[in-house]
Amino acid sequence: GQNIDQPTEMTATEGAIVQINCTYQTSGFNGLFWYQQHAGEAPTFLSYNVLDGLEEKGRFSSFLSRSKGYSYLLLKELQMKDSASYLCAVRDDKIIFGKGTRLHILP
C-alpha cells in the first residue's frame, strides 16, 4: 500500500528554523517532492529529491534517506509569509501526497 505521514500542525517563531518530517511507504519510488500551499491557492513546487542527501535552495533545504523512507524539509530564517501548508509527495508513476503540515509562524 501507499502511506505518507507528516505532522498535522507545527508552530514556529519568525526568524527561527523549523524542520518538517515526512515518512513514506510506497510500492515504487521515482522521487520525493515538497510543495507549499497557501490557503485557497494551488500547491507550488519547492524541492525534489531522488538521491539520498541534502538539497539546498536558498532558505529551504530538503533531505532524503531512501533506506529509511524518510525526508525532511528545513526552513531557515522564517518569515510570516512562510505560514502555509507543506505537502510531502512521493512519485512512482503517479504522485501521492501526504495530508500536509500546517505551519503557523508567530511574530
Place this chain on the structure above:
Amino acid sequence: GAGVSQSPRYKVAKRGQDVALRCDPISGHVSLFWYQQALGQGPEFLTYFQNEAQLDKSGLPSDRFFAERPEGSVSTLKIQRTQQEDSAVYLCASSLARTAEAFFGQGTRLTVV
C-alpha cells in the same frame, strides 16, 4: 501556455446535475494528474494520464467519475449525478516526464447544493 489552466474556477451544481471540469496542461507535458482536495487535507489522487493513455484511475471514488484526454493534451474530468460529498477543489497538474515535478493549475472549486 505559460502554466496549467483550469476552467471553470468555480462551479455550483445542483445535486444530480452533471458537471465537466477542464484542464489545459503546460504545452509538451506528457503526464497529467487529477486530484480532489477537501478543506484542510492534502490532494487525493484521482487519475493519471501519460499522453492520451489513462494509466491509473484507481483513485476515482465511483463510476460517476470519468476522465479523458483524447488527444494527449487537454483533459476533462466529468462527474455525473453530482452528490454533496463531491464538493471539493479539483486540481489538475502536469509534468514533462515521469520523473519530473508536477505543476498545478489553480483548481476548480465545486460546490454541490
